[in-house]
Amino acid sequence: MKKSEDKGTQIAGHIILGLFSLACVLPFVLLIISSFTDEMAIQNDGYSFFPKVFSIQAYNYLAAKWTQIGHAYFISIFITVVGVIGTLVLTSMLAYPLSRKDLPHRNIFSFYVVFTMLFNGGLVPTYLVYTQFFHIKNTIWALLIPNLLINGFGVMLMRTFFATNIPVELIESAKIDGAGEIKTFVKIIIPMSLPILATIGLLAGLAYWNDWFNGLIYLTDQRLFSLQNLLNRIMADIQVLASTNMGNKSTSQTIPAETVRMAMAAIGVVPILCAYPFFQKYFVKGIALGAVKG
Numbered sequence: 001m002k003k004s005e006d007k008g009t010q011i012a013g014h015i016i017l018g019l020f021s022l023a024c025v026l027p028f029v030l031l032i033i034s035s036f037t038d039e040m041a042i043q044n045d046g047y048s049f050f051p052k053v054f055s056i057q058a059y060n061y062l063a064a065k066w067t068q069i070g071h072a073y074f075i076s077i078f079i080t081v082v083g084v085i086g087t088l089v090l091t092s093m094l095a096y097p098l099s100r101k102d103l104p105h106r107n108i109f110s111f112y113v114v115f116t117m118l119f120n121g122g123l124v125p126t127y128l129v130y131t132q133f134f135h136i137k138n139t140i141w142a143l144l145i146p147n148l149l150i151n152g153f154g155v156m157l158m159r160t161f162f163a164t165n166i167p168v169e170l171i172e173s174a175k176i177d178g179a180g181e182i183k184t185f186v187k188i189i190i191p192m193s194l195p196i197l198a199t200i201g202l203l204a205g206l207a208y209w210n211d212w213f214n215g216l217i218y219l220t221d222q223r224l225f226s227l228q229n230l231l232n233r234i235m236a237d238i239q240v241l242a243s244t245n246m247g248n249k250s251t252s253q254t255i256p257a258e259t260v261r262m263a264m265a266a267i268g269v270v271p272i273l274c275a276y277p278f279f280q281k282y283f284v285k286g287i288a289l290g291a292v293k294g
Contacts, residue, residue: 028269035059035262042258058259062267065234069267071223072230077271079143079226080208087204088197090150091158096185098155099162100171110159117152127217142218143226148207154200161196162189202276209272231264 030047038053045052062069097103098110120126130146131137166189174184190197215229225233238257 031262032266035259035266037259037262039256039259055256055259058256058263061256061260062234062263068222068230069227072225072227075140075143075224076209076227079140080205083144083148083208084201084204086144086149087154088201091154091200092185092190092193092197094150095155095158096162096189098159099166110156113152113155115152117156123217130218137218138221138224140224143208143211143214143224146214146218148204148211148214154203158193158196158200161193166192205275206272210268227268231268234264235261 030049033049033051034042034047035058036054036056037048037051038055039057041051041053041055094113098106098113100106103109121129126146130142134141134145136142136145170188171184174188179187210228211226212228212232215224215226216232219225219229222230222233235257238260
């Protein structure tokens with residue numbers, strides 16, 4: 001009797017998880033289908049999984065801007081790779097000392113990290129500091145440093161992982177064998193921390209890839225636009241053209257505003273979809289192990 005109940009619970013769980021999975025996948029499928037739908041069909045009939053008219057007009061429109069899109073892709077890939085490396089280096093170098101109980105004034109330093117999760121200086125002071133003192137406006141640093149390079153959540157998550165999954169005896173053994181703090185960190189701690197490193201790296205990569213706010217605030221030079229900033233600019237240009245040509249019905253119909261929006265979203269999400277399967281097993285394990293204790 002108990003065995004049949006467990007089997008029924010398992011089947012119900014599979015059904016529920018299957019429905020949740022469909023809820024996550026179907027919007028993306030609709031996004032792809034809509035990007036290959038005729039603009040007038042969307043305006044007349046709305047979004048549909050079975051559109052009446054298929055069209056590649058949106059991708060033809062974006063193909064005319066492929067030079068700009070390719071350059072923006074390079075910028076996004078560059079800042080994502082460099083940003084993830086910088087995030088992992090700085091986060092691990094701060095989290096590891098905080099995980100050591102023998103660190104002097106450990107609680108004070110931890111308080112400073114937690115404080116940044118609760119309060120910030122506000123947009124105007126932050127903008128003035130970065131532009132007037134650090135002079136990052138219209139530089140590649142504007143896409144790398146503000147609000148993204150290191151954050152308190154990642155530090156505390158990694159600190160918890162170090163504290164709960166790295167045996168103190170292992171560190172003491174390395175010290176007895178003559179290893180210094182840096183060698184212990186590089187040779188022992190880092191190789192044992194791949195799950196949390198992959199987790200923080202994936203979160204940082206998503207943040208860098210999807211970021212558009214820094215470019216909006218700190219950049220006016222279009223040569224430095226990331227993919228998200230360029231796509232926002234293209235969408236704004238389409239809206240301006242559509243409103244300008246609203247009186248001319250034949251002209252306004254040639255501007256694929258909605259389908260281009262879907263095509264741009266598809267272009268932006270493809271690299272993340274390709275990268276996620278390689279990090280998935282580490283991501284789940286890192287989140288689980290890093291959140292055991294607070």
